[in-house]
Amino acid sequence: MTSQPPDGAPEERAHVPAAVLYLTVFVVATSGLVYELLAGTLASYVLGDSVFQFSTTIGTYLFAMGIGSFLSRYVKEDVAERFLQIELGAALAGGLSAPILFLGFAYADVFAIVLYGMVVLIGILVGLEVPLLMRILKERLELSELVARVLTFDYIGALVGSVLFAVVLVPELGLNRTSLLFGMLNAVVALVGTRALRDLVSTRARNTIAGVAVIVLIGLGAAFAMADRLVIPAEQELYAETIVLVKQSPHQRIVLTQGRGGVQLFLDGNLQFAEVDEYRYHEALVHPAFAATPNPRRVLVLGGGDGLALREIFRHPSVEAVTMVELDAVMTELAATHASFRRLNRNAFADPRLTLVHDDAMVWLDEHDDERFDVIVVDFPDPRSFSLGKLYTGRFYALAARALTEDGTLVVQSTSPLYARRSFWCIDATIRAAGLHTVPFHATVPSFGEWGYVLAKARPFDPPEHLTLEDLRFLNDEALGHLFVFPNDMARPADPPPPNRLDDQRLVRLYEEEWSRL
Amino acid sequence: MKRRDLLRALLGAPTLLACEGREPPPPLAVRMSGANHERGHRFVRDADDEGWADAPMERVPVVVVGGGPAGLSAGWWLARHGADFRLFELEDAVGGTSRSGESDVSAYPLGAHYLPMPGADAIELRALLTEMGVLDAEGQPSATATVREPDERVFYRGYWYPGLYPYAGASEHDLAQLARFERLLDHYAALRDGNGKRAFALPLARSSMDADLIALDRESAAAFLDRKGFTSPRLRWLCDYACRDDYGLALDDTSAWALLFYWVSRMEGPGSETAPILTWPDGNGALVAHLRAAVGSRARTGRVVSGVTPSDEGVELRTFDADGSQSRILAERCILAVPDFVRARLLPGSVEPSPYSSWLASNLHLSGRPDALGCEPAWDNVLYESRSLGYVSATHQRGRDFGPTVWTHYLPLLDDDARQALLDARPAGLADAVVSDVERAHPTLRADLERVELWRWGHAMVAPRPGFLEGGTRLARRSAVIGGRVHPAHTDVSGVALFEEAFFHGTRAAAEVLEAMREAPA
Numbered sequence A: 001m002t003s004q005p006p007d008g009a010p011e012e013r014a015h016v017p018a019a020v021l022y023l024t025v026f027v028v029a030t031s032g033l034v035y036e037l038l039a040g041t042l043a044s045y046v047l048g049d050s051v052f053q054f055s056t057t058i059g060t061y062l063f064a065m066g067i068g069s070f071l072s073r074y075v076k077e078d079v080a081e082r083f084l085q086i087e088l089g090a091a092l093a094g095g096l097s098a099p100i101l102f103l104g105f106a107y108a109d110v111f112a113i114v115l116y117g118m119v120v121l122i123g124i125l126v127g128l129e130v131p132l133l134m135r136i137l138k139e140r141l142e143l144s145e146l147v148a149r150v151l152t153f154d155y156i157g158a159l160v161g162s163v164l165f166a167v168v169l170v171p172e173l174g175l176n177r178t179s180l181l182f183g184m185l186n187a188v189v190a191l192v193g194t195r196a197l198r199d200l201v202s203t204r205a206r207n208t209i210a211g212v213a214v215i216v217l218i219g220l221g222a223a224f225a226m227a228d229r230l231v232i233p234a235e236q237e238l239y240a241e242t243i244v245l246v247k248q249s250p251h252q253r254i255v256l257t258q259g260r261g262g263v264q265l266f267l268d269g270n271l272q273f274a275e276v277d278e279y280r281y282h283e284a285l286v287h288p289a290f291a292a293t294p295n296p297r298r299v300l301v302l303g304g305g306d307g308l309a310l311r312e313i314f315r316h317p318s319v320e321a322v323t324m325v326e327l328d329a330v331m332t333e334l335a336a337t338h339a340s341f342r343r344l345n346r347n348a349f350a351d352p353r354l355t356l357v358h359d360d361a362m363v364w365l366d367e368h369d370d371e372r373f374d375v376i377v378v379d380f381p382d383p384r385s386f387s388l389g390k391l392y393t394g395r396f397y398a399l400a401a402r403a404l405t406e407d408g409t410l411v412v413q414s415t416s417p418l419y420a421r422r423s424f425w426c427i428d429a430t431i432r433a434a435g436l437h438t439v440p441f442h443a444t445v446p447s448f449g450e451w452g453y454v455l456a457k458a459r460p461f462d463p464p465e466h467l468t469l470e471d472l473r474f475l476n477d478e479a480l481g482h483l484f485v486f487p488n489d490m491a492r493p494a495d496p497p498p499p500n501r502l503d504d505q506r507l508v509r510l511y512e513e514e515w516s517r518l
Numbered sequence B: 001m002k003r004r005d006l007l008r009a010l011l012g013a014p015t016l017l018a019c020e021g022r023e024p025p026p027p028l029a030v031r032m033s034g035a036n037h038e039r040g041h042r043f044v045r046d047a048d049d050e051g052w053a054d055a056p057m058e059r060v061p062v063v064v065v066g067g068g069p070a071g072l073s074a075g076w077w078l079a080r081h082g083a084d085f086r087l088f089e090l091e092d093a094v095g096g097t098s099r100s101g102e103s104d105v106s107a108y109p110l111g112a113h114y115l116p117m118p119g120a121d122a123i124e125l126r127a128l129l130t131e132m133g134v135l136d137a138e139g140q141p142s143a144t145a146t147v148r149e150p151d152e153r154v155f156y157r158g159y160w161y162p163g164l165y166p167y168a169g170a171s172e173h174d175l176a177q178l179a180r181f182e183r184l185l186d187h188y189a190a191l192r193d194g195n196g197k198r199a200f201a202l203p204l205a206r207s208s209m210d211a212d213l214i215a216l217d218r219e220s221a222a223a224f225l226d227r228k229g230f231t232s233p234r235l236r237w238l239c240d241y242a243c244r245d246d247y248g249l250a251l252d253d254t255s256a257w258a259l260l261f262y263w264v265s266r267m268e269g270p271g272s273e274t275a276p277i278l279t280w281p282d283g284n285g286a287l288v289a290h291l292r293a294a295v296g297s298r299a300r301t302g303r304v305v306s307g308v309t310p311s312d313e314g315v316e317l318r319t320f321d322a323d324g325s326q327s328r329i330l331a332e333r334c335i336l337a338v339p340d341f342v343r344a345r346l347l348p349g350s351v352e353p354s355p356y357s358s359w360l361a362s363n364l365h366l367s368g369r370p371d372a373l374g375c376e377p378a379w380d381n382v383l384y385e386s387r388s389l390g391y392v393s394a395t396h397q398r399g400r401d402f403g404p405t406v407w408t409h410y411l412p413l414l415d416d417d418a419r420q421a422l423l424d425a426r427p428a429g430l431a432d433a434v435v436s437d438v439e440r441a442h443p444t445l446r447a448d449l450e451r452v453e454l455w456r457w458g459h460a461m462v463a464p465r466p467g468f469l470e471g472g473t474r475l476a477r478r479s480a481v482i483g484g485r486v487h488p489a490h491t492d493v494s495g496v497a498l499f500e501e502a503f504f505h506g507t508r509a510a511a512e513v514l515e516a517m518r519e520a521p522a
């Protein structure tokens, strides 16, 4: 079924080179997917939870493409001309998407609106492209063959886009330049189109489109050349205080900031400690466990690579040997050498009683079934991923229990019983499911909020009443007693959550749910 | 063969285009192995050789031929019941297609890699797992054998998503079809025939053989989905994935009955999740190791059985050693746990040959974890836009999430082009194809890749193509005792290559033998 072209004799139609049009489909599909991945990546930078952000951006994008292809049926005349105009629109919207989103970075509250607005706009434009192209190509091919070919090029284009994005574009060009480059490609398609489709578009429209395309190309090209200056120091925008150090280890991004309240450490964007009140957190982590243990000599620290828990541990004269198992060698190296860390941890890494091991704590415990410790201090980041969540499972606590001496004590940092009440009690339930007896407690650490810990031993025990050290900055015997009192809003819920398991890490989901409610 | 032809044959045209046109990759350290063809074919060549009359003859009550999971399970059962037996295995190691390897970093599978948690009615299999310490006294699986969350993820449109079905961007229509498909599975999970048998149960011998269910075996899985109006590309991908995963077959080539069996047999009942997965760093190699220990010195590896002749006196077996020395054994009973293509040669006319699927299983030895976009690494990492199944990570179960690891990549060879490519291509070319496949999801893969170990499985698995149930007579025909003394036990008896089937037929054959010997003591 062929309809008459707007003008020109049949033999002129044959001049529209199919290869150029297929190449166009290919470019359109590749750039379409690249825009989508760009938006998803930027969304997960700013809004967190990358899988969710990616899924919603893809969903929104595909939905908008659906709208686009629906709208295409309202294009009744001058199909080729509309197509070229839409190409220009895609060149501008897609090309500028990353720079615009980067600018929106600092304003997290409107970022989502800008993001989804851009995604919908680009999605509609890209969704319009393919149906219009099909109608242009229809003049030349059988319908079934046409659909098959266009869909093949569309599919391959998307596949190539996804590979290029991860392999070449992001590492080589960065997000801004990638976005600008594909905008330029769309503009080139429009420019080439004014020639390839010359018998389908009036001369005047052709000239206008070509003119605008050249301007867009020059504009995007200029932005491409200056992209370095375009990038606002995005990372700094995420932190209140001045960044003094950024280190990317194989495991995490380490950021140190300096402000009026002293230094603060962030791991993957999460506050690890603030100098103003870290002593509260670390005294509560270490000293109650020591108070609950007669003559603690051998100590195991799992995590805690900043060395601040070590500082508190080495204050106990009874301590003969400390083993620290910390995954991230970059972190401990920094904590052992950087002046701010050394000042804060009182050069704990230089203490001859310390044995430092770089390994996964769970694997290490599994492989060292002959070592026993009087105190085990578990100081991991919160269970916000499955690879951290495994360190809060029944299996993990069973391994830790095996490593305790008969009267030994385990202490576990257990997130906030106020903000993540069920998560906290889930950790307590998991430790008990591993056969240990627990005494939960909490302390106020203003930069974190109300913080929780769990003490655990092989036998039932009462909360310790007497500290073994004097002159602490935070704790005294009376304050110690208060740590074990839970007000109603933090107390064990009537229906405590079931334990966290390796094959069903409900804690990770629970934690995510509770903290995202804040 | 040119790189592009090889990539196209093994991975398909779209993937080829995505992989092509980049710098020629640096050469990889590659090693290729597979079943011992030379030894395997020898028994054919030497079948009517002279010299047998002089070969020493030994008397043994029971002989098990084949040391795959079926033969080992038979041995395990015989050992438990105090029977005197020998087990002969052609290869230098037992395990068949469930063998495993080991490096400084980890043990890893060469073939089979998981076992779904067996249901309450699989009493013997649960006894094995209890003996291994996988199940505790209450029948609960141990934390170390149950696959650790996250168990699976899928690479779709440039990004890793949790789970197997790509929900991202799925339309209403896709989701409605998925829900309708799940209702269909629930329907079959609830169904009982006149004898109270489930429609699809594991082992297959416990499934109903009612005519209207067996009718599903006459059409392909693709035709079945067409007929039921399942058009969602994602749902069809999921079903195609299932066929490739369990059978090494494409949707068009798989029996519709086998497709439903894949899911329904692993559901406790309607609406239930499919059973949790049990896995070990060495995959089903852990099961093999346990069975092997139970069989102990009664297993003889590197011993080819080249003849099995039942008569009134007993079963005469001819065997070769690796060094070519011949010996004869006269047994009361023989358990034949070898694939049908071997059985057809040992006992001509005892079985029609079954079709087989072929696989390339590749272990990628990595010094670190390559980059990727998306959610956290899982045990099973599936690639949506590929003919391969993706890869499983050998260090996942141990809890090692950083540093060196071994990834086992599975590529079923779905058509003649692919099978020919597997035979023709040089190891370096095959390794490059495998790496190109994974590289799409992990752009920096080659930087972390130390070596690639290819394992070519020619006759990998019996293939449940349409009609494989032989109108419901398959089990009875293929498991029938031959010559009054030979008991077939290989998974080819059932027609689906699963550990549960190997175990069931191994222990079933062993129980038959014990029963027969009790009735007629030698």
Ligand SMILES: Cc1cc2nc3c(=O)[nH]c(=O)nc-3n(C[C@H](O)[C@H](O)[C@H](O)COP(=O)(O)OP(=O)(O)OC[C@H]3O[C@@H](n4cnc5c(N)ncnc54)[C@H](O)[C@@H]3O)c2cc1C
Pocket: B043, B065, B066, B067, B068, B069, B070, B071, B088, B089, B090, B091, B094, B095, B096, B097, B098, B110, B111, B112, B113, B114, B115, B284, B303, B304, B305, B306, B337, B338, B339, B342, B359, B361, B410, B457, B460, B461, B489, B490, B491, B492, B496, B497, B498, B499, B500, B502
């Ligand atoms: C790549 C791949 C992945 C798989 N994944 C899974 C999985 O995840 N889960 C699962 O349950 N199943 C899986 N399977 C299938 C699984 O391997 C089989 O179900 C199981 O190994 C079959 O056991 P079997 O003993 O019946 O046969 P086989 O494993 O085939 O064992 C037969 C044995 O007989 C020996 N033999 C042959 N001829 C002779 C002779 N003449 N003399 C002496 N010995 C002889 C062979 O060397 C072999 O060891 C997979 C298979 C492959 C190839």
